[in-house]
Amino acid sequence: MGQIVAGLLAPHPPHLVYAENPEQNEPTAECGWEELRWSYERLRESLADIDYDTLVIHSPHWRTQIGTHFLAVDHFKSLSVDPIFPHLFRYNYDLKVDVDLAKKMEAAAKDAGLSTKLMTNPDFRVDYGTIVAGHMIRPEWDKPIVTMSSNGAARYYSMDVMQEQMTTLGKATARAIEESDKKVVLVASHSLSHRHYVIEPNPPEDMSKEHIDHHGQYLWDMKMIELMKAGKTQELFDLIPDFTEATVAETEAGGLSWMLQAMGMKDIKAKVHGYGTVIGTGNAVVEWRV
C-alpha cells in the first residue's frame, strides 16, 4: 500500500535558483536570499532520512482554465525562461515523470467528479513553479515527479468553490496514492503574502533593499505560520480565503488547500525551516511529517 510520507510548502521565486548558481542556470549571482536558501538546505537535510519514490507537485504557474491536468510524459528536457525575470532564470531542465502514478491520480480525480486531463504532449514546456521548487527540494533530479495544474475556480467562481474543489482533489490524490505502491512527498509550490515592489535593485541580489512589502502582510504571514506550527489544520484551512484576499497570495491557486486535504486534515505540527522575503513577498519553507 502506498502512502504520503510528508507534505511541503515550497516557495518558487526564481531568485533562489539564480542565487544558488547551479550549472543548469545561465545567469550567475554573487549571493542573495540566504534566509530562504538556507531554509531549503535544512529541508534537504531533513528529507535525507525519508525513503520516498515520487514528488507530487501542485503549481500555480501551470494554469489550466478548466479542471486539473497531470503531466504524463516519461521525460521532459528543455530550457525554461522566466517571463518576468529572464535575466535571472534561464534553466536547462531534464526531469522524469512518474506516469503510472499520474494516471492513477487523474483517474481518481475523474471518479470523484472533477474535470481532468493527462498532458501527453512531449514538447510541453514545464512551468517554473515546478522547476524551481523541484530544484530547491532535490537538485539531483533523481526522483520522478508528477505535477498537477491549478485552475481558475477561485477567480471564476469564488474561494469557496476553490476550497471545495481542492477538498475533492486532495481526497482523490490520497486515495490514488494509497492504491499505488508508492511513497510520496507532496509539494504545494507557492509563497505566502504576495504583494511585491516593482523596481528591481541593481544588482538584483542587493540584500540591503530586500524587505517585506508592508507590515500588514507580515502579520498575515506570521498568523498562518503560527497555525502551521501549532498543528491547527482546520483553522489554517478555514483562514485561506481571507488570507488570500488580504495578501493576493498564491494560495488562490489551491496548492495548500489541496495538500492539507490530501494529508487527511491531521493536526500535525509543521516544522518551519525558515521564512524570508523576495522582492517584498513573504515565503516560508515548511514540512509536515505525516
Ligand SMILES: [Fe+2]
Ligand atoms: Fe509564483
